[in-house]
Each structure stands twice: as structure tokens, then as C-alpha cells.
Amino acid sequence: MLKSFGQFIVKWRWLVIGTWSIAGALIVSLSPNIQDYTNNDQASFLPSSYESAEAQKLAKEAFPQSGESSALIVFKRTDNKPLTADDKTSITQGVTGLNAQKIDKVKGAITGQQQLSPDGKVQLARASLSGQPRDEKTLDAVKAVRSYLSDTFSGTGIEHATTGQVAVLLDTQDSFSKAQKIVGIVTILLILVLPGIIFRSPIAAFLPVVSVSIVFLISNSVLALAAKIFDFELSAQLNSLLIVVLFGIGTDYILFLLFRYREKLRSGNHTRGAVSFALSRAGEAIFSAALVVIAAFSALFFAKLGSLSALAPALVISVSVMLIASLTLVPALLAIVGERIFWPSKKWMSAPQGSISKNVGGFVARKPGTVSVAVLILLIALSSGIFSYKGDFDIASSLPENVESVQALNSLKASFPEGASSPTNVYVFGSDPLDQNRLGELVANLNNTRGVANTLPAQLSPDGRSANITVILKEDPSSDKALGDVAGPIRDTAHAADIPGKILVGGETATFADIRAATNRDLSVILPVAAGLIFIILAILLRSLAAPIVMLLIVGLVYAATLGTATYLFTGIGDAAGLTFFLPIILYVFVVAIGTDYNILTATRLREENTEGHDPRKAADMTIEHSSATVISAGIILAGTFLSLAFTGISLLSQMGLSVSIGIALAAFLASIILLPSLSALIGKRFWWPSSGRARR
Structure with a gap:
């Protein structure tokens, strides 16, 4: 079926590109602003069945003023000495002046001796705000308060900083907006540089950037439309996450296609035949890999915690659009560009001889037992860190230290x-x-x-x-x-x-x-649901029951090793109080889904070599030789894109990015390239039980 589909895409390549252009332009032009449907208030994502959520709801009814917002202003001397009588007078006069400003949405501010700290170094003032914390005018009111205070206390030796729910929300929005720009720049640079190095071609480098940029714009627009129509909210960290996810897995899928395309060209095929062949072979892995990612993300629908369940529709929709683009838009572009995709390099025309992957494949084939045991011992050792895991729920402290509300x-x-x-x-x-x-x-x-x-x-x-x-x-x-x-x-x-x-x-x-209780509950539900959905997809793809079990056990161990390594890294070597509370679920979804992607690529090649009549050890040898370059390249790019989150200055994104990068590296470089082929060689024909592992042609 994929062969016929590939021939269709190649034949009607201009129609495919035209359809994408028209549909994309319409969707983007008709969609609302996605920022209008984002929310960073963790409490608002908590189900009403939890006590704190019910308390908040009833308190707003019984104490109407409690539903209003406030800003807490912290005054102290720049030399950190106790406040003098003159300092306190200046603070009182400044607060009185704030009231005289009549700033829209600021009902009034109060301070006094009773709001002085026990050590005499800090005095507080509380400004009451009308309206809800997320209202644009309420956020603007905090900006105006900060601006007034900066002008009033400039050069006085008294420093001020404003915090509270609205101030934290304002700083969070600003920090995530800056983070999105950083992530976007770093990700695009990585995707421009790494494929360019791999294929020695600027055109090959631009193909993922152009393709995925189109998908990102369309996905964001579809998400905004869906949020408006179905009335759901999206998490504030979603945009940064989407950039990484789409550019990461999108580039992976394009690499899967490019490596197969190059392989077929080397055997003497013309461009259109090579594109059709690449789509028929790599397309199966891309389709199955994307289904696995979608299944893993779909498991988030079962989360009670809204900040997690809100990720599900966004990630599912985005990956679905990326899947469609990978099987239609990218092959159509490739059919038009042809062999020029590898320009100006000429070395691509012949396969390298005596490569490292060939030597590794030979070693694994000769000693599969030794290799398997060595890798398993390493992963188990890294997994031991999970016994020291502790969650951190201080969202405000995840912002950069130079942010005013954190100060x-x-x-x-x-x-x-x-x-x-x-x-x-x-x-x-x-x-x-x-x-x-x-x-x-x-x-x-x-x-x-x-x-x-x-x-x-x-x-x-x-x-x-x-x-x-x-x-x-x-x-x-x-x-x-x-x-x-x-x-x-x-x-x-x-x-x-x-x-x-x-x-x-x-x-x-x-x-x-309550969020901790909801997270623990969600972890106990999401893990088995995602594992079950992935098992079904793998069983259908590989027509085997044994192979999916082995693959799930491998990615499960990689997940444990990733969480253990992150715990050692951030709370052992680093000084973090704990790991961001939702990191275990995020790691599970990404590491299991993406780790299974690489295992699918390896397993489909193992089955292909088995179909060609090779014995299990030779099949492992050939798979490592021919697939390792694809897996390594995809792993480096995807790990690199997630690593870009570490440069945002936001600790929860930094933890997420570095941890997922570690998981991808373990999944690609150890599990997929080494452990899976060695175990398949060790298990032999039983790896494909109950079938023979021969693919239908």
C-alpha cells in the first residue's frame, strides 16, 4: 500500500505542495491567537473534587474580596541593614503616593509598623487589585505599580520588589516568552547545522527547517481553533515544548526518509523511484513511530491534573500534522529537489567502507550475551537514583533568580x-x-x-x-x-x-x-495506559508478541535510568530541592514514545534482514551497519533540540530539557543501536514469536 501511495505522491508532487500551501494559509488566517487560551495557574488545572479546589471555589462565594487579586511589595535597604525611621517614612510616603496615582485596577495600598519583619530589614505593603489575576488590565496594573515604585525610590537607597499571584504570573509570561525565543533560535541553529554536517549539504539542512516551520505554524493555528471551539485551556510552557517536539521528531522523520532515499540512489535508482522506495520502506517506520508518540501523548488524556491533560490535545494534534507532512509534503519536496538535496557533496554517491558501525555490528553479532549484560548493568546502575527522587512543587522558584517576583x-x-x-x-x-x-x-x-x-x-x-x-x-x-x-x-x-x-x-x-496526590494518581494510570497502547501498535507492526515485550522492557529500563540519572544530577551533584513534580510523567511519555521510535526503526530493519534470509546474528550485524547512522543522527538532533531548553534560565524547563536529552541519548545510543540488536541475536528466531518475522511484501 505504501508503495502505491509513494508513487502517487511523487506523480502529483506539485498538487500536494499546492494543497498544503492553500490549506495552511486558510487555517493560519482564520485562527485566533493561541496566547488567549494559555494558562499558567496550577490551581486552576486541579479538578474540583480535590479539597483545595473546592475550598477556593467556596471561599470566593463567602468572601468575595478573596476572589480579587493583590500585589505584595517588599521594601528593604540596598545595603541589607535594618530600616531606619527615615526609611520607614519614605516607604509610607511612597505607598501614599501610589494611592494618589489612581492606577486603573489598583483599589488601594497599605503599609505600616505591623508589616515590618522581625529583624527590621523588610517592610511590606499590600496593594489590592480589582479583577482576576489573568485579566490583561490586572497584569498592566502590576506593571504600572512597578514603574511608579522605580521612579519614586530611584537613588534613595531603598530597593523594592513586587510579588504575589499576579506578579508571578506576569513574570512567568515574560520568562516563557523569552524562553520560547531562545529555544526557537537554538533549535533552528541545531537543525541547520547538524543535518548539514551529516549530509554535507546546505539544502539538506534547510529541508527540515522549512518543512517543520510550516507544520509548526499550522499546528499552532489548529490548536488555537480547537481550543476556541472545544473550550479548553493550554499550558503556558506548551509553545516552548512544541518547538522542541515538532522540530525534534519532525527532523527525525525526515532523516529516516533521507537515509533510505540516499541508500536507494546509491544502488542506481533514479530520483522518483528512489523517493517512492524510501517512502514505502521508511514510511512504515515513520507511520508506526508517529502512532506510538500519539498513543503515548493520548495517555495524558487520562490525567486528572489539568496541566498534564491540557498537553494531550496539543501534542496529539501537532504530531498528527507532522505525520501527515512527513508522508506527503516532505516526499513531494524531495521529488522536486531530487539529488540536488545532497549538493555540493559528491561523497554521498558511495557508501563508506570499514565504518565504525560495521565493526560494532560485527562485535555485537559475535558476543551478544556479553554486550547485553554490560548494557543492562549500566542501565540498572543509573536506575538506582530513582530511590532518591523527590518532587519539587515551588513553581515560582523555577523562574530565573533575577526576576522581580523571585527576588x-x-x-x-x-x-x-x-x-x-x-x-x-x-x-x-x-x-x-x-x-x-x-x-x-x-x-x-x-x-x-x-x-x-x-x-x-x-x-x-x-x-x-x-x-x-x-x-x-x-x-x-x-x-x-x-x-x-x-x-x-x-x-x-x-x-x-x-x-x-x-x-x-x-x-x-x-x-x-493535592497536585502531588493527583500526580501520583496520574502516574499510576498513564504508565500502564501508554504501555498498553504502544504494545498493541508494536504487535500489529511487527506481527509478534515477544518482540514488543522485549522493546517495552528496554524502554522501561531506559526510563528508570533517565529518572535516576536526573535525580543524581540535579539533587546529588546540583543543589536543587527536588525534581519538578511532573517530570516523571513527562519523561515517561517522551522517553518511552521517542525511545520506541528508534526501536521501531531498528526492529523493522531487523525484520527486513530476517526476511532476506539472514540468521539472527547476521541480521543484527547488518541492522547496526545500515541503521546506526540514522539512529545516531536522529538521536543527536533530537537530544540537541531538547537540550536547548536548558538555556532558558527556567529551572523546570532546564530540568525537562536536560533529562529528556539524557533519555534520548540512552534510548538511541545504547538501547536501540546496541541492546535491542544484541538481545534479538541472543533470543534468535523466538524474538519474532509467534510469527517468523518475515514482512509481507
């Missing part, structure tokens, strides 16, 4: 009790006016609960039927210890109170505790 939080933590930067809220919702004595008992009990530094008196709602008790934690609100205290003893104490009605624990730490 403000650091000053807060240095001068106030650690829990003061983000108090926990215990809400009591009753149908009748609440009993003050019982509320007092709850406050006293909370004050004596493990993990609590102190508790403020209950604040009643206007109708007296609801109360908000502010709890200051002893630990850093985003620390693992604080999450455990809130999810455990603090909630236990609150729920045990003898007060009619509903008692809920909310706030940032409670939200993170």
Missing part, C-alpha cells in the same frame, strides 16, 4: 518566618451563624498542631456563616515537609473540629499537596 520572595523568606510567604487557610462554611467559642477552640487546636508556627484569629464573612482561619506554617510552604504537614495533621485537626458545616483546608500549600 521579592527571597527577601521575604530571609526576613520573615518561612511560612509567612504563603499562609494556609482553614475555611469553615456553615448554614447558620458560626459559634465563636467553637471557632476559638479550632484556632487553639490548629496552633498546637505539628507544622504550625502560629494561627491568626478567625475572620468572619459578612453574614457570619463562614470563617477563614489563617495558618502560618513552620516550613517553607512549597517544601515536601510543609506539604506533608498540611495534607496530614493540619487537615486532620481541621476536619475533627466539632463545628456544624463543612471545613476545608486551602491555600497554596494545600493546592500543591
Whole structure:
């Protein structure tokens, strides 16, 4: 079927390109701005069934002012000495002046002696904002506040920094926007340079950039349309991730095609016949590899955590568009360019003799047992790091240190009790006016609960039927210890109170505790769902039950080795408090899906060599000789594109990029090129059980 399809694409190449041009122009012109459908508020992605989400919803109804936003302004001396009386007067006058500015959406700002830190070095001011945190005018209000403060306190020896939910959101948007530009530039440079080096041709270098750029524009537009029509939100880190995913796997698929195309040209075929052949052979691997990636990403639909499930439609749609382009647009362009794709190089016309891959293939074929054991020992050793894994839920600290909201939080933590930067809220919702004595008992009990530094008196709602008790934690609100205290003893104490009605624990730490629970649940669901879907695809592709099991065990071990290595790297060698909480799921999806891509390329070649009548060891030898260049090139490019995330300055993207790069390197260079062929040689014909491994022609 693919042979006939390839002949069709080659014959109607201009029609294919014209169709893509017209369809792409229409989709891009009709789509809304994708930024209008992005959200970085982790709490808003939490299902309403979780306690913190329910607490937030009911609190907005009982305390309307709690639904409004605020900005926390942190003042300190530039020399870090205690504030003098003159400094405090200047701060008060500055806050009074802020109120006089009548900035749109700023209801008012207050400060005073009671907002001075225990060490006297920091004074706070709180500006109340009308509107929701994500409203454009609310974000503009924070910009205006920052601008006023910069002008007012310039040269006074007093420095200021504004934080709070709106300020963090504003800085996050700016940081991710800058990150997207960095990732885009680095990724395109990598894709221009590496294929150019591999094929010694500038034209071969530009083919992935042109093709994938078209797919990226169309995918973004389709996503924006889908988000508008089906009313769903997209994660803020999506654009940076999409650049890496599409340019990474898109370039991989193009390389799969180019290597097969070059191989056929070397045997004497003309351009159109070689393109048709390349599509019939590489097309099967591309189609199956893309299906595996789509299946792995589809497993994210089963996530309860919205920030993960929101990635599913975006990644599925984008990879689907890339798959269609790889099987239609790219071959059509290749049929038009022809052998000029390798210009000006002439060396491509003959295969290199005595290559390293040929020597490696021969060694693996002679000693498959030794090779398999050596690679397995290395991967198992790297996997040991998972026993030290700890999740980090402090999203704000993932931003660069020079970001204003992060500087403000650091000053807060240095001068106030650690829990003061983000108090926990215990809400009591009753149908009748609440009993003050019982509320007092709850406050006293909370004050004596493990993990609590102190508790403020209950604040009643206007109708007296609801109360908000502010709890200051002893630990850093985003620390693992604080999450455990809130999810455990603090909630236990609150729920045990003898007060009619509903008692809920909310706030940032409670939200993170619920996110941790949701993440653990999602991991237990997504892993088996993705594995099951991938197994079905592999079984159909390879017409075997044994081979898919071996391949899944290999990528599972690569996943464990990747997470273990990342843990050693960031929390052992580095000083990170933990790994970004959703990294295990992201790693699983990307490493398993993309690692299986390379295994598919290797396995289809193993089956092809087996069909040619080679015994298992010779088939492994020939597969390594002919496929390793493709896998190595694809692995280097994809690992390089993910590595570009490490240059963004955003720790969660840096962790994600470096970790996925490690996983891709392990999957490509060890698992696909070495381990899979050696195990197939070791297992022999049983590797293809229950079939013989012969492909249908």
C-alpha cells in the first residue's frame, strides 16, 4: 500500500505542495491567537473534587474580596541593614503616593509598623487589585505599580520588589516568552547545522527547517481553533515544548526518509523511484513511530491534573500534522529537489567502507550475551537514583533568580518566618451563624498542631456563616515537609473540629499537596495506559508478541535510568530541592514514545534482514551497519533540540530539557543501536514469536 501511495505522491508532487500551501494559509488566517487560551495557574488545572479546589471555589462565594487579586511589595535597604525611621517614612510616603496615582485596577495600598519583619530589614505593603489575576488590565496594573515604585525610590537607597499571584504570573509570561525565543533560535541553529554536517549539504539542512516551520505554524493555528471551539485551556510552557517536539521528531522523520532515499540512489535508482522506495520502506517506520508518540501523548488524556491533560490535545494534534507532512509534503519536496538535496557533496554517491558501525555490528553479532549484560548493568546502575527522587512543587522558584517576583520572595523568606510567604487557610462554611467559642477552640487546636508556627484569629464573612482561619506554617510552604504537614495533621485537626458545616483546608500549600496526590494518581494510570497502547501498535507492526515485550522492557529500563540519572544530577551533584513534580510523567511519555521510535526503526530493519534470509546474528550485524547512522543522527538532533531548553534560565524547563536529552541519548545510543540488536541475536528466531518475522511484501 505504501508503495502505491509513494508513487502517487511523487506523480502529483506539485498538487500536494499546492494543497498544503492553500490549506495552511486558510487555517493560519482564520485562527485566533493561541496566547488567549494559555494558562499558567496550577490551581486552576486541579479538578474540583480535590479539597483545595473546592475550598477556593467556596471561599470566593463567602468572601468575595478573596476572589480579587493583590500585589505584595517588599521594601528593604540596598545595603541589607535594618530600616531606619527615615526609611520607614519614605516607604509610607511612597505607598501614599501610589494611592494618589489612581492606577486603573489598583483599589488601594497599605503599609505600616505591623508589616515590618522581625529583624527590621523588610517592610511590606499590600496593594489590592480589582479583577482576576489573568485579566490583561490586572497584569498592566502590576506593571504600572512597578514603574511608579522605580521612579519614586530611584537613588534613595531603598530597593523594592513586587510579588504575589499576579506578579508571578506576569513574570512567568515574560520568562516563557523569552524562553520560547531562545529555544526557537537554538533549535533552528541545531537543525541547520547538524543535518548539514551529516549530509554535507546546505539544502539538506534547510529541508527540515522549512518543512517543520510550516507544520509548526499550522499546528499552532489548529490548536488555537480547537481550543476556541472545544473550550479548553493550554499550558503556558506548551509553545516552548512544541518547538522542541515538532522540530525534534519532525527532523527525525525526515532523516529516516533521507537515509533510505540516499541508500536507494546509491544502488542506481533514479530520483522518483528512489523517493517512492524510501517512502514505502521508511514510511512504515515513520507511520508506526508517529502512532506510538500519539498513543503515548493520548495517555495524558487520562490525567486528572489539568496541566498534564491540557498537553494531550496539543501534542496529539501537532504530531498528527507532522505525520501527515512527513508522508506527503516532505516526499513531494524531495521529488522536486531530487539529488540536488545532497549538493555540493559528491561523497554521498558511495557508501563508506570499514565504518565504525560495521565493526560494532560485527562485535555485537559475535558476543551478544556479553554486550547485553554490560548494557543492562549500566542501565540498572543509573536506575538506582530513582530511590532518591523527590518532587519539587515551588513553581515560582523555577523562574530565573533575577526576576522581580523571585527576588521579592527571597527577601521575604530571609526576613520573615518561612511560612509567612504563603499562609494556609482553614475555611469553615456553615448554614447558620458560626459559634465563636467553637471557632476559638479550632484556632487553639490548629496552633498546637505539628507544622504550625502560629494561627491568626478567625475572620468572619459578612453574614457570619463562614470563617477563614489563617495558618502560618513552620516550613517553607512549597517544601515536601510543609506539604506533608498540611495534607496530614493540619487537615486532620481541621476536619475533627466539632463545628456544624463543612471545613476545608486551602491555600497554596494545600493546592500543591493535592497536585502531588493527583500526580501520583496520574502516574499510576498513564504508565500502564501508554504501555498498553504502544504494545498493541508494536504487535500489529511487527506481527509478534515477544518482540514488543522485549522493546517495552528496554524502554522501561531506559526510563528508570533517565529518572535516576536526573535525580543524581540535579539533587546529588546540583543543589536543587527536588525534581519538578511532573517530570516523571513527562519523561515517561517522551522517553518511552521517542525511545520506541528508534526501536521501531531498528526492529523493522531487523525484520527486513530476517526476511532476506539472514540468521539472527547476521541480521543484527547488518541492522547496526545500515541503521546506526540514522539512529545516531536522529538521536543527536533530537537530544540537541531538547537540550536547548536548558538555556532558558527556567529551572523546570532546564530540568525537562536536560533529562529528556539524557533519555534520548540512552534510548538511541545504547538501547536501540546496541541492546535491542544484541538481545534479538541472543533470543534468535523466538524474538519474532509467534510469527517468523518475515514482512509481507
